Amino acid sequence: MLKHYTARTARAAIAMALGGAALLTGCDQIDTRIERAREIADASVEQINGETVIDPTYRNLESASPEDRALAGTVVTAEFAIDDEDRPMFAIGSIIAKPLAIPDAESVDIVEDAEQMEAELDYFDSPEGEAMMDAEEAPAAAPPAPAPLTTQEPGSVFLEVQPAQVMPKITLDPRDAEESREEIAQASRKFDQVVIQDDTKRLQMRSLSKQDLEAMAPEDRAETRKLARRAPIEREVVRKQLDANTVMLDTMSKYGVGGEVALSRQGQMVIQIGADGANPTQFTGRNGPADFLARTEAAECPEGADAASVGDDLAVATACVVRDLRASGQFEYVEQDYIFQNQFARKPKDTPYGTPGETKTGSTGSTGSPTGQPVSxxxxxxxxxLQWHFRDKGTSEGRTAGGAGFESFWNRQGVRGSDGIVVAVVDTGLQMSHPDIAASPNIMQGYDMVSDPRMGNDGDGRDIDANDPGDMCDPNKPNAADSFHGTHVAGTIGAAATNNGSGVAGGAWDVRIVPVRALGKCGGRLSDINDAIRWAAGLIPAEVNEGPQVWTEVWNENPADIINLSIGLLGACPASLQDAIDAVTEEGVIVVSAAGNARMSTSLYAPAGCRNVVTVAASDARGQIAPYSNFGPEVMVLAPGGDLTRDDNGDGKPDGVLSTKAATNCYDPVTGEGVENCFYAYEQGTSMAAPHVSAALALLKSRDPAASRDDIISTLRAALDPRESLQCAGLCTQYPGAAPIEGSPDMCARPCGVGLLNMANVPLKATDGGGR
Incomplete structure (x- = not known):
């Protein structure tokens, strides 16, 4: 614990801080960074020697309980060389594919002609239809099943309305190919007879005109749009997937593997192969991650490969199946199930930070907005x-040069969020027992989308519990620890209860947060992330196992307006991920992505390099690009991501982003006493920058709920602070081929967006009458 530090430990702290700065000298000016690290380390020595002075103007800090104010006392500085841990991995035995010629959401006609639409709408006016609608809306715990709606016209898309149905999984076993072919045929016959529409209300809703929607009460319009997003099970989509199973069976037979194929409403298929034809998630490995994860470059399919040459190497068999399915020409895409990681900018290099020294900035309130509005x-x-990142931009007391201007927006606009706006956080889940989250009204029902129990770390696969049990991959590695990454990210957006006299504030006080757990032990599967994105947007259901062979569908009843992806993969945007992003974008959802922390082009990272995303690079407390941040033309905005090796705002603390997260080795910032456990920590990374933008977009959507996706993004873009070239600069030696900056021949520009996030620049709405 920190209170047991000695002078020797203090000297070690200085050495480690200087060592951490030395790692970064290629990204910033050497002398400046080393001097700043020395100042931070000196502040630690002052604390250790009992010289800390707490500024009494820190509002509510002394009156709060230690639990509500204690901070993590160890920060993890970054190293930026790409090593083996950063190179792409995939889940052994897992493949994602989509058959060719599956119609997208825009090209599928829900009802084939006006006469059929009229006939179906007449049903809702009939006694049977009204009875069904009344039954659905009744508050009874178990309403009667709806009467089936049957249409007999040839080629009808919807033949029968039934309760929710789970998409099938088909087992392919090369040891009994005939039985496998019969299983495919049986599934085909079933879907010839019954093609399922999930909700008759949606059929009625899709006939409504824009004028009809505008005439609705807001709550009815929201419900209607929610139902509109739900993807039906289309006959043609299922047919293409079933046909593809024959190709898959032939390919698996070639390499002596069988497996299970899961179908989906939007055409994406997940193939799980295994030497004995079982689902690989049922395997129990003894050697840790090596049993179920492999490096992509180490699993190439050799020329002329067959079952004998592949043998028991399931990783190579996976690569061979992918290669052959691609070569078949039957698929829009086929790809390995890549593993994504969170985007904390950290490697295992712990630096004891200690309680900060003399506090220099205080918390006396802002000096008023730049437009002369009342004091905040x-x-x-x-x-x-201590949350400099939400402060107004400036150099006067209570402001920070790299602040994002949330403070002015809250007060000048009179908007702190809305319970009608939803942000989904696709990440590691949420620490539901966190004291600043457990009682928060902002948390909605989430979902655990981690399908593989070995990665789930909670004893099972997918379920409705989005709690984060930890994601530590290999406990034998030095400094291995659970990241609780999703909790930190969600806290910045608004998961933490703001203005409750405890802990930290969030960027959007009153929005609704839907946690979707897609990353677990050792990272997250691409297939899980794809499903998480679609589920978060309300497009597809998830499944819950209610007993032997009994599965039901669970829809997200709070579909997202914004989806935050503080995740990354070193590689170009996978086709299936782009497919998922495009699907939700068509429904008006804004997808926000972290740029990545490898200080390389975002075109080499996903989802940062995908289309239809708002890509966010990280800035420090000066408003300059952080040394770890990726960059490139795909970046739209710089937002606070922090730099733990600096203290540019002069508060004696590292310039990381402070948010919710359980931690150990903590301290009380008032007494300087060590605390064993705490719930708040500084972190750095583009993972921290992205949620600032998600919170900003949520505030803009709260201010103008009827605004479209493009309008909200345009408003944010127009309010960015123009940046100077040096704000996105680095040493030319580190960026070969980059253009030197005029007047600074050693410094080269890195594309890092249109400008810096500054919510204080957002103009008042014309209908506001000049302010509040």
Whole structure:
């Protein structure tokens, strides 16, 4: 614990801080960074020697309980060389594919002609239809099943309306190919007889005109749009997937593997292969991650490969099946199930930070907005004073050069969020027992989309529990620890209860957060992330096992307006991920992505390099690009991501982003006493930058709920602070081929977006009458 530090430990802290700075000298000016690290380390020595002075103007800090104010006392500085841990991996035995010529959401006609539409709408006016609608809307715990709606016209898309149905899984076993072919045929016959529409209300809703929607009450319009997103099971989509199973069976037979194929409503198929034809998630490996994860470059399919040459190497068999399915010409895409990681900018290099030294900035409130509006009213969360990243931009007291201007927006616009706006956080889940989250009204029902129990770390696969049990991959590695990454990200957006006299504030006080757990032990599967994105947007259901062979569908009843992806893969955007992003974008959802922390082009990272995403690079407390941040033309905005090796705002603390996260080795910032466990920590990374933009977009959507996706993004873009070339610069030696900056021949520009996030620049709505 920190209170047991000695002078020897203090000297070690200085050495480690200087060592961490030395790692970064290629990304920034050497002398400046080393001097700043020395100042931070000196502040630690002052604390250790009992010289800490706590500024009494820190509002509510002394009156808060230690639990509500204690911080993590160890920060993890970054190393930026790409090593083996960063190189792409995939889940052994897992493949994602989509057959050719599956119609997208825009090209599928829900009802084939006007006469059929009229006939179906007449049903809702009939006694049977009205009875069904009344039954659906009744508050009874178990309403009667709806009467089936049957249409007999040839080629009808919807033949029968039934309760929710789970998409099938088909077992392919090369040891009994005939039985496998019969299983495919049986599934085909079933879907010839019954093609399922999930909700008769959606059929009625899709006939409504824009004028009809505008005439609805807001709550009815929201419900209608929610139902509109839900993807039906289309006959042609299922047919293409069933036909593809024959190709898959032949390919698997070639390499002596069988497996299970899961079908989906939007055509994407997940193939799980295994030497004995079983689902690989049922395997129990003894050697840790090596049993179920492999490096892509180490699993190439040799020329002339067959079952004998592949043998028991399931990783190579996976690569061979992918290669042959691609060569068949039957698929829009086929790809390995890549593993994504969170985007904390960290490697295992711990630096004891200690309680900060003399506090220099205080928390006396802002000096008023730049437009002369009344003095800001700050949230009463005791650690608000340390959240420089939400502060107004400036150099006067209470401001920070790299602040994002949330403070002015909250007060000048009179908008702190809305319970009608939803942000989904696709990440590691959420620590539901966190004291600043457990009682938060902002948390909605989420879902655990991690399908592989070995990665789930919670004893099972997918379920409705989005709690984060930890994601530590290999406990034998030095400094291995659970990241609780999703909790930190969600806290910045608004998962933490703001203005509750405890802990930290969030960027959007009153929005709704839907946690979707897609990353677990050792990362997250691409197939799980794809499903998480679609489920978060309300397009597809998830499944819940209610007993032997009994599965039901669970829809997201709070479909997202914004989806935050603080995740990354070193590689170009996978086709299946782009497919998922495009699907939700068509429904008006804004997808926000972290740029990545490898200080390379975002075109080499996903989802940062995907189309239809708002890509966010990280800035420090000066408003300059952080040394770890990726960059490139795909970046739209710079937002606070922090730099733990600096203290540019002069508060004696590292310039990381402070948010919710359980931690150990903590300290009380008032007494300087060590605390064993705490719930708040500084972190750095583009993972921290992205949620600032998600929170900003949520505030803009709260201010103008009827605005379209493009309008909200345009408003944000127009409010960015123009940046100077040096704000996105680095040493030319580190960026070969980059253009030197005029007047600074050693520094080269890195594309890092249109400008810096600054919510204080958002103009008042014309209908506001000049302010509040």
């Amino acid at each position: 009213q700050e949230p009463d969360d005791p650690l608000w004073a």
